[in-house]
Amino acid sequence: MIRDITLGQYYPGGSAVHRLDARTKIIATLVYIAALFVVNNFWGFLIAAASLFTVIAISRVPLKFIFRGLTAVFLIIAFTFIINLFMVDGRVLWEWKFLSITYEGLQRACFMAVRLVLLIIGSSMMTLTTKPIELTDGLEKLLNPLSKIGVPSHEIALMMTIALRFIPTLMEETDKIIKAQQARGADFESGNLLSRAKALIPILIPLFISSFRIAQDLALAMEARCYHGGEGRTRMNQIRFHRGDAAAAVLLIAFLGVIIASRWI
């Protein structure tokens, strides 16, 4: 179901993780993702996974909720796994015609899959524990220094706010359009690639028109509510660094150190 996609969803709560400044969480997530690519052995992954699950435990977001987000990207993970499995040369473990699995390939495939799983869980932890508006405010503040060289930080943040708000709406709309065209006998499942691509037209055009209607309505509604760019705007929730953020920063540096050290285990 479309509602199952957790990426970009927020899980309300008051845990220490929830209370962290959005900027801390954005930076921590970026550092975590980078760390995942520094890791090159079992121990490193163990440390990365353990750290992530500690954060999840502190956040009190149910595991069920987190894993549900993974089902949506299962195919991508499986695909990456298989590609890596067959594409690496080395000590052959198994062979059949032109296919062969090597020890190195198996290891690389497992590492890649674990890396992806941790990456997705890690980034969904950021969105699950941060209100969308805080996330975009945080992003805006982080990008602010760049606005001097012409990066439109406010506009980027607003675009993200609107995207996060309308993703579920457009997903529901897509679901409805698909069903409506199916009810008129449209077939999206059979035929060759070309006829399948053509079968998408009856979905894409109404979806496109819907998006335009939404954009038009929303623009009017925003104007009516006095939106006139980022200048002079205030925020209900001021994001501020607290002691928790300082602690998080220390832990983050420690984590990064351990991860780098793990390369030589």
Added chain:
Amino acid sequence: MTIEVKDLKYIYSPDMPGETTALDGVSFDVTEPSIIGIIGHTGSGKSTLLQHLNGLIKPTSGEIYIDGECITDEKKNLTDVRRKIGLVFQYPEHQLFEETVAKDVAFGPKNLGLEEEDIDRRVRRALYMVGLDYDEVADVSSFELSGGMKRRAAIAGVIAMEPAILMLDEPMAGLDPQAHRDMLALIKKVQRDMKLIILIVSHNMADVAELSDRVLVMSKGRIIMDDGPHEIFKRYDELSAMGLSVPPAAEIAQKISKKVKGFESNPLSIRELADDIEEFRRTKR
């Protein structure tokens, strides 16, 4: 054409935090061409039921037979099902996509794999049925039509599949009074001329009262009442306990009988209520 629904159950995202029972043992059958109104609170399972009948959703358990043929069977070819059963979604005009009205109406028949000639005949007939002039609208973009006309063109797209059963989800929603009246007349005419079974989901009790030969009341995924409109709308208190209303005529009759001793009326329309009041005045005199 007959519909037989047996103990239909449907559970959304089973074993997940969002698990909800959308249908909880729905059974009913229809044997005659007629208009059947389905009413119920938002989330009572009305739309889910319609989507089951069209094979868009597979039930968790239970069966649906159309003309004695089981459509919930795993192996059943759904194109055949949809050939017999048309479903018009809420705001169907949002699904129009072709360059011209005629092409859009032809989309369904084309998917059925019909001959050009047959398709053309069906498009003409469907547009005629919904009260649009073929010569006037056929080559026009559907986006240039008025709201009410767009809706009718979208309905024509389903009628052109020449189903024996037509299901309409809130067909009157958002129309202005004139377009609303036109739509009521259209539904009656389509039913009469094409001898269809029409299932219609609506929140507008006046419309349900005016159109239906029979009314199903749904609550929490079950059918809790199944009777003629007079009998259903008599049960004023039960309906309002469920947060449902009755047709305005019945509501006014309620208010009057509270003030006027001995007056009783169970009207579906203002006309019926007026007749009852005149009758009451005559007997009192």
Added chain:
Amino acid sequence: MAYINVEDLVLEFSKYDENGKPLEPKRALDGVSLSIEKGSFTAIVGMNGSGKSTLAKCLNGLLLPTAGTVTVNGMDTKDGGHIWDIRSNIGMVFQNPDNQLVSSIVEDDVAFGPENLGVEPPEIRKRVDEALKKVDMYDHKDKAAHMLSGGQKQRIAIAGAVAMKPSCIVFDEPTAMLDPAGRSKVMDIIEELNKEGITVVLITHFMEEAAEADRILVMQDGRIIGDKTPRELFADEKYIHEAGLELPPVIELRDMLGMDKKILSAEELAANI
């Protein structure tokens, strides 16, 4: 002077042919004049395309007159310097509950207006809480907007307007896409806001809703063809028929029975049986 003054308002939409050449413009409003007093409750009825939504969008400067003037509290909507003043004074709620919420979370959306006005953060917090309580959605303040029902979304949109502390709110068919339960709740809130002193302009197809107003404007083809109290209007149904509208059921019954044209409610009607 009245709070809102509209004088000889004409609004035309430019049209172009396929080659981008200008065609005869479409006239959506054709000489509309009216004034709306502070604290009043005005309903505007008319068929689709009669110009009622266009008129609504002229009141807060979302559309600017082709000819004629619109003034709010003495400020001309054409005067660019006053436009934000005008819009913060005249809130607006639109038809589609899905397409007017900007933020994913309820309270953040309500805060959007005051944030744009540059209100101080603690004051925004206060206004948001008050507005949410007013529409009876305070318990949902942390919820995701897309998980709410249509009626609830519409109440959030109303809270969003209320949080800007406007003196007037224009409702453009706020109940057209709602179920009966959602509709009656939204109508209750609108009446409540009016009782608290907010000027209400309500555009609607539903005559029962228009009947709650002090005054009903009937529009057709970009003109106001009737400007009456509900009692006057329902005593003289030729306006209603002319505009392609429908009489409220009680009035229809009254006329079928040939009763006194002054009758407006079921109770009044019962007394005449």
